[in-house]
Amino acid sequence: MSDLSEPVGTSDTTFSHVKPGDTPWRSDGLRDFFLYRDLGVAEATKGRVIAHLVKANMAPxxxxxxxxxxxxxxxxxxxxGWAKFMYEDQVTLVEAGDCVHQRPGITHYLFDYSPDMEYLEIVSPADFKTVEVSPATQDIPVPTPWA
Known part of the structure; x- marks a missing residue:
């Protein structure tokens, strides 16, 4: 595999077209309370980028x-839908239509979301790591109960 920092040329990637029924929602992703649907980008880019849909599966x-x-x-x-994140010391409400760029290494916490929450996540590289960090000193707001 080539260096992920090298420019991607047409010979380094393949065409990909994934329709809604082509890939299933899976429960074996990073979080067990979400479902994940792969969009074929990791394979097409040889691991340079992953794109997947994420949706709520259980109440927060x-x-x-x-x-x-x-x-x-x-x-x-x-x-x-919507989700509430703590980005370092700031509560951020992310609603349908919003786009958030999470700068590399930003400490964050998704603590609340609507039952219909669904988002597209695009990350590079595809095999990115998640690192748990020590709890922040501030309190985390209480999630909104689902009806």
């Missing part, structure tokens, strides 16, 4: 916990 109880990702690039585009 404790959230993701404080963590950071070892990644060069990460965006979240909320396609349905």
């Amino acid at each position: 109880k404790k959230g993701t916990g404080w963590h950071r990702h070892e990644a060069n690039f990460q965006i979240v585009i909320m396609t349905k």
Whole structure:
């Protein structure tokens, strides 16, 4: 595999077209309270980038916990519903239509989301690592109960 920092040429990637029924929602992703649907980008880019849809599967109880990702690039585009994150010391409401660029290494915590929450996440490299970090000193707001 070539260096992930090298420019991607047409010979380094393949064409990919994934339709909604082509890949299943899976429960074996990073968080057990979410479902994940692969969009074929990791395979097409030989691991340079991953794109997947993430949606709520269970009501929020404790959230993701404080963590950071070892990644060069990460965006979240909320396609349905909403989610509340702590980005370092700031509560951030991300609603349908919003796009968040999570700078490399930012400490964050997803603590609340709507039952219909769904977002597109794009990360480079595809095999990015998640690192749990010590809890912040501030309190985490309480999640909104689902009806």
